[in-house]
């Protein structure tokens with residue numbers, strides 16, 4: 307296993323196909339572990355310089371994009387989100403996450419699986435296509451980190467995870483509950499999918515928690531809500547403790563809508579709401595969730611056309627890296 311957590315990559319031939327040239331890891335990486343210096347400004351843009359591969363033999367986590375934005379209620383553009391997050395992730399792929407004492411990429415074998423295909427001309431077929439795409443990964447006992455895409459995609463992704471793991475505890479960072487009442491289970495709407503997830507038992511609301519909300523929805527469906535005011539007033543450490551109490555030892559699906567952040571930090575998203583979390587608050591909460599039993603994760607709603615200097619996509623890539631750290635801490639340490 308490579309161990310480059312001190313950022314001193316070994317430039318030996320074993321890690322490259324051609325004997326030592328450390329570039330284009332998206333094609334030429336042999337060892338799935340570790341990070342190697344590579345220019346942030348060049349090369350094929352995979353997530354975190356992982357190898358693009360659909361061979362999941364021996365792989366712990368597959369990263370995949372779902373370039374969807376047709377379920378959005380306001381500004382579109384999240385179909386470019388997976389691409390935007392991958393671009394900004396290359397800036398992170400030279401050093402381990404700051405708040406952790408290990409690099410998840412040293413102990414998790416991770417590949418970039420590429421994107422989910424669906425026919426944009428047949429939007430009604432999209433949910434089944436996404437669920438099948440995630441299912442094919444999970445059937446190899448590989449976990450999935452999904453990059454969105456508007457938040458609707460989490461519903462078919464959740465359904466695939468629930469088939470494997472049973473009803474899940476949902477950990478949900480967002481400005482919005484996405485549990486607004488919707489009588490039609492066939493509707494494809496990024497504001498109602500967790501209503502359906504709760505009603506169909508895909509998630510167990512008794513052990514689910516939403517963080518950072520700041521939009522009205524009187525019916526919480528029994529989900530614990532720690533709204534944006536609670537984060538600002540209680541502070542991230544107390545919030546993390548409360549989250550751990552709610553989740554207990556249940557298997558967790560962790561979804562992050564980037565609009566959990568204040569639009570000052572994440573303008574590149576479809577439905578921004580002021581008064582949100584700072585990146586530091588969100589990172590501190592995540593760092594203090596070590597040990598939660600996360601089995602699946604996503605980062606959604608990054609919309610590069612509305613972004614400024616890639617800051618929203620950078621936050622998305624950073625949070626995805628944190629999710630990998632949480633996954634590694636739960637299952638590989």
Ligand SMILES: [Mn+2]
Nearest residue numbers: 481482563565
């Ligand atoms: Mn949202």
